[in-house]
Amino acid sequence: MSSVLRSSDFLVVGGGISGLLFALEASKLGNVRILAKKELTEGNTPWAQGGIAAHQIDDLEAHKRDTLKAGAGLCREFAVEKLLGTAPDSIALLRKYGVNFEPHLGLEGGHSARRIHHVQDQTGKAIHAALIDSIRANKNIEVVENCIAIDLIIDRKVDPWRFHSKPQCLGVYALDKKTNRVATYVADEIILATGGAGKVYLYTSNWEGATGDGIAMAYRAGCRVSNLEFMQFHPTCLFHRESRNFLITEALRGDGAILIDHKGNAFAKKYHEKAELAPRDIVARAIDAEIKKSRAECVYLDARHLGSQFLEEHYPQMFSRCLELGIDIRTEPIPVVPAAHYLCGGVLCEPDGTTDVSHLYVLGESACTGLHGANRLASNSLLECAAMAQLCVETIRSRFGGAAKNAEDSSDKAALRKLIRPWQSPAVRDDDELIVITHMWNEVRHLMSNYVGIVRSNKRLERAHQRLVNLLNEVKSYYDNLAIHPHIIELRNITLVAHLTILCARKRKESRGIHYNIDWPETKPARARDSIV
Template sequence: MPHRFDFLVMGGGVAGLSFALQAARHGTVAVLTKRERGEGNTAYAQGGIAGVLSPTDTFDAHIDDTLVAGAGLCHRDAVEVTVREGPARLKELVALGAAFDQRGGEFDLTREGGHSARRIIHAGDITGREVQRALLAACDEQPNITFFQNTAAIDLILDRRPHTPAGSRCLGVYALMEDGSIDRFLSKVTVVATGGAGKVYLYTSNPDVATGDGVAMAYRAGARVANMEFYQFHPTCLFHPEAKSFLISEALRGEGGKLRLKGGQTFMDRYHPMKDLAPRDVVARAIDAELKRTGNDCVYLDMTHLGRAYLTERFPNIYATCKAFNIDMAVQPIPVVPAAHYQCGGVVTDLHGRTNIPGLYAIGEASCTGLHGANRLASNSLLEGLVFGHRAVQVASEELASLTLPKEDPPAWDSGSAVDSDESVVVTHNWDEIRRLMWNYVGIVRTDKRLMRARRRLELLREEIRDYYWRFKVTRDVIELRNIAEVAHLIVDCASRRKESRGLHYTLDYPHTDEHQGTRDTILSREL
């Protein structure tokens, strides 16, 4: 028998948990997490959450900073609601027990790249972990919330009956359970809160779960997807063969860190008037250019002038992690390189998380509200999850009473003639090839020729993956491979359509912005 809930949330990060916590006041909620609950991008967020909490700061300043970082592509209405509603959501988070650093009885606000003021609240350098802890603890007190861990959604279930009002409606998902069975989860409201897709690239700050599952599923179901060409590369990840792209927070530059070349020379003054505090796209391209110019493997982030006592107090986790790799940031600069970090595009929604498919919502990094435009401003991501998790519940709870599930259950999963695979090497090989070709051809700097090569190879890989998917029984590895191939295709398709350079999309063939053609979103749909 299918699992039945009023609300179904895919993803257990800040957006999904914020939604679940509010939705539990109105009905039953299922939260599906692909690994153990709490394992996702939110838990790895270091820097903090942006919000206007100081009397010397203003909403207008935060809005302007976001618009500038977004390079002309932000939707102002999305920016306005996020910035103006942000402080209330932060106060609610504090009321749930989230503990942020304070100084003299006030929040210890810091500054990050692209911000004109100190407006970032933080919990040391493990802010995401503290946010996740507080939200999970609050969810545990709600009897209406049920977690399904190690449960991987495969595809959305749609009601495609001709008499269905407004066309297809989302009824829930098919999901691979921990024991290998495939169950149906049916719901009146289905929410994609699956986060980003950093694992589509060879080098990423994201954990292994970030494979773009929600975007891929929604696109296959007919949802509109936009602006996937804008993938943010964090400028500073630890460069060490054993570090697995450990993120070095932008807050280090906010507190005075200096980027240097191998010989000790600074270089950001040649790229932007804000120097080391320039927006992330500028810093990442600058580092990429310097590495190509010098032939060096990395650049260095110098914090040595700030002293050991300050560094161990302000950045205890980063200090300890670097020390574990024999890097003492108090006396030696940290070797860093850019890595794929944040998906600025996603499933197109309105300002309450609604997609073009009735019954389907998308929030957080998996969505595209227009907040981030062509480049996300630092520390606006956790803020987005809080704000839109709350806004989505406002509408979804109102719609709940008028929504019913069909009297007949949708068909159970049919494995057909699929058998257990004896060719798992196909999965690992294709996984590695997709990530490498995306890094080499669709990375920080692009060209039409590189994109064409990526498109041709992806077409062959996607065909191989489709054949494998239908011939063999579904596993989590196959689900993730299928989804990163879909997301890679969307990124390449969007990048190929944008004939200009803007924000995170920089192409040598069109190095200038096109103010007449370029301020439109790049929207894809299987039906367009």
């Protein structure tokens, strides 16, 4: 397996809303290369249905209040101010790139005013499609699809005498999945926009590539990560072995569907006076408690009483998808489990994506700016992605743009690039071992769902920690001894992100927002601190 060196001004790893918007704006400053580990059309962005929040005139203070309230005392006010303040510009920019938001603003749970910009119930898809069209038409941007980044290249690994200054990022090693070759990509500025990590859990609403690659790569490169214990769970994901990421919309509960246990008893009222319509985290916790108590694999959402005609007319997509999987929602209750949905934590960074490593920025769901605190306000995530992309380009423009580019810095970089060694990995390929890798994937995901799910305890976290330490060693030995393969790259990343999640959760000796530990059930004002590892 040989290695070639490719250079550009900007290297963006990830083609979701944050990576694409950054690329379009940065292409005005220099040439951009985007790496995407599958087709560019894939990622969490096209799955976003609801919309993107942005305040109207006179509504900024209320939007801030709603965000801080959802964040349960852990939001970083500087980031809230900066990112929400940028939101109207982000909407204008997205419109400029061809997104046709509807004139009528939506209202979502937790928002005190109508401020959700949307395109029917397919906002993410519309944004992604418009940005991809602009990217394809832009001659200053090259897209490399099916190319998975393995690790960042850091100066002190290239030149061991560089321990005196802040580490700096020079590029990434990435595997072209079609040719099975690893290339070395170098750039002046490297941007990680690799999305979330829902795949760390068994059931998730996320796309299949949400394996926390950027978080793992940044951590290995020397960045701190923060607040990974705050994984937001969606209460009702279809429970089916062949389909582990199909969401059963909350609207069905709004229309009167009832949660029942495996014996047919309704249970939601026991947990909250609003029963099925209680806040998301409370419904998710209630379902989790019922599953643990009954030892059943799932609970059920019963919509039969809403009538066949109503279900077919109002929920055509859900009706047909369930039917395809052998579940007739007109005549039987729908099996559901909570699913990992949105990661509030990530790589510790400023609102413009600046990290602990020079020339390395992190954007979007991989980032932890402090906007979400201990729980995300609905539709603030697409907003964070777009606003961060804009702020990041502004920072780069003011620091390094045009004539201001530092000549000394450039010649130092050129010297360092000469020292970068081509990628090396064993040529041994063993397909039997790839089966073991699939088992290990499942092991990590089961472990996280069983021990580090919606309700945690000190004992469960301890057990999960011990097992993960062993798994980390096993995965390392596979990574060191087998030819590089996308499954190994992703397994290595989910195992590390799982481990870091447990470390963050163990640091939090209280319950707050969406993190709930039965041994520390109270929220303690003195512990309103970020968990950083």
